[in-house]
Amino acid sequence: MTSAQWPILYRQHLTTMQDRAASALARAGLDHLVVPSGTLHYQFFDDRDYPYAVNPQFKAWLPLTRNPGSWLVYTPGARPKLVYLQPRDYWHVVPKAPSGYWTTHFDIVVVRKEEEALQHLPADPSRCAILGEPQSALGDYVPGNPAAVVDYLEYHRAYKTPYEIAMMREATRRGVRGHRAAERAFRAGASEFGIHLAYCQAAGQDANDLPYGNIVALNEHGAVLHYMDRDRLPPSPVRSFLIDAGASHDGYACDITRTYSANSGDEFQALVDAVDAAQLRMCAQVRAGVDYRQLHLDAHLALAGILRDFGIVSLSPESALETGVSSAFFPHGIGHGIGLQVHDVAGFAASESGGTIDKPPGHPYLRLTRTLEPGMVVTIEPGIYFIEMLLEELRAGPHAAAVDWARVDAFRPYGGIRIEDDVVCTDGEPVNLTREGFAAG
Template identity: 45%
Template sequence: MTDLYAEHLDELARRWQDALRATGIDAALIGAGEARPYFLDDQGPTFRANPHFAQWLPGDDCQNAMLLIRPGEIPRLYFHRSRDYWHQPAAVPEVGGHFDIQVYQDVDALTRQVYADVEQINRAAFIGELDPADDNLPIAEKNPNHLLNQLHFSRARKTPFELDCMRRATETGVRGHRAAREAFYGGASEFEIHQAYLLASQQNESDLPYGNIVALNEHAGVLHYQHQERTLPDEVLSLLIDAGGRHLGYASDITRTYAKRAGTLFADLVVHLDQAQQDLIAGLAVGQDYVAVHEAMHRSVARILVESGLLLGSYEAVLAAGLTETFFPHGLGHLLGVQVHDVGGQLVSADGGVRPPPDNYPALRLTRTIDVGQVFTIEPGIYFIPMLLEPLRAHSSAALVNWSAVDELMPFGGIRIEDNVHVGEHGVENLTRDAFEVESVN
């Protein structure tokens, strides 16, 4: 066990103790979960552990495990390690004296012991996904919001151990991105680019924090494009790749966009958006309102679109007409951690106060005040999406659009540039750019 991990466990113990006492709950039982097969099948999706469990015991090799948290006591880990020659049994975690570990070969025996222990507790809550067969578990509450709000609010502040995991996840993702870029300029298809990413990052598809978005040309205008064509289009114009890495369950989330040919309007847009993103990140500071940061990015996008000749008139008029919302329809970013879209992005207090996004930016996942310890994405975009542009053609603001220029860019799909940012006590750390620089040197 590393010192960082030991300190991380101590911090988690403090957070859970505070949350339990604040809510009047005596103990929490966290279920890791178990893999479930597809309907009428013996195969199923890759297992991912309950994120609340994974924060204590990183990784996914923990099916059926349970963790009992009681203030002032060492957490009790009920760990399932089956006798099995069909699959590799889970390795018992090496966690020193930070857990009271009980290992069971039989799930039923594990469950009986959990029931017996929980019955001795006056008021216990369960956090996780319960099987219908577990309805008789002697607990007072299942996933109570007042407890989850406490935990989700504090999870935004990453521990040094979590930051270390995310830096390593970023290094993994960056190795894949560099290979993907090389494959793109070498004439690879979406599928081949994806394979190059996997090989260079040393991940298989089940390792990925989310399904890779590998989008050539107009496919980049589908925000979460989910396919990978095996053949190349007649003319390759652009690549948008949104892909990350995982380390001990913690994620990176990185997007880059490339123009096939330099000197084109699309290539210039990529450069300008990249610079605007970096300028925005350079100005981030503790105490800023993330909604205001999102709005500042829209002002930058408006300026880019006007200066490039895609929109007509002043950028103030463009903003007043809401035109940037057509070209930049998603939020600027989200919290990142043990989940790609980490929880608590709209919580303003530990007691569950929520700040919803503004009506004109409904997709914004993060509305909190920027604070020390947060890790979030900054991912502006400029897209040419037919579904969004068609209504604009019939709108009163259509005269502010240079339609011939926009139509020429439709086959390129769009641009997104995404970095992962850590807010430290002494400034902002761009995890993504730092990893790209290190990889370039290596």
């Protein structure tokens, strides 16, 4: 799919957004949807602002991610309106005039001061569903985030439109470029910090553009699930490399993780290859009607089988899952929804009216419990880790004898393994956006 098709896909996407908004407003008995883009936040006891993060409810409608102080207004039956803040300012770069294929679908009003937006919002705030953070309040327009509206919109956000999937493909293209550069830097002996810089350069995005902070971990640091320190000097010797890093495009994210051994012929690389093969089989399970909770439990069985095959544990996969031994080596969930946010919303939603689908007992960190349906995009990220704290608990527990601790000690200096792809559920074969991206070069 080429960028030439994006205007058509966007028009279809906007129609979907209008239909969803109309249904949500009807449920709440309200007339207008009003969404601020968000505001700048300033650090406590300082005059420096935090990096701006756009309101996801705003960027769901249009590809604007750097425009604080703007507002979206939608009244069913009317064209959506964008109140676009373009301040007079010589301290900062002023946003350019709105342009692009999306602009023809909006009534656009440009204002120079934040308070000028008030005259372009609906007359009666009490008839509005105002979705945003408290800091975005303007006059009587105070975000109330009515549950009937938020629950409905967030539930349906799990179903990505073809336009959204196209944006995620573009984000993936950037992410793959970064990952290839990061592996080259690792092979060349760079530090974690140097690898991070190589990634950002290749992806064309810095820390404020990326959808989340890069996890760049050498050796034992791979056992820290959200490792963010980025040492300035490489360890000696360098044994392994785990990178969990994404990229963004027009508000949409990709989320990719890869793991490498410094020695492509050693046993740790063989373990990486085994996890990679299992991960591909898990990706093939992303099909309509599959309970994501079961996919998570099946992942435990597959990983426990690998642990047994490599002589790390002696239990059967079923026993390793039942006793919690597998959780000592795979302590997080198999993945999550992804789209406008890396950990996309409504992962536990029972219905468009709210409610919660519980996680499997003993698996508190799973972020998605819904049954997969066409249009959903999820990550699949199994891992095997050698985490000191969890290993200590396992050694002190009743199943310590089921672990070959000499084998654990042999793998401990490598930290851990995680392989992660973004996968689209369809009405047929799943579409692996990440593997597509790597195959395209």
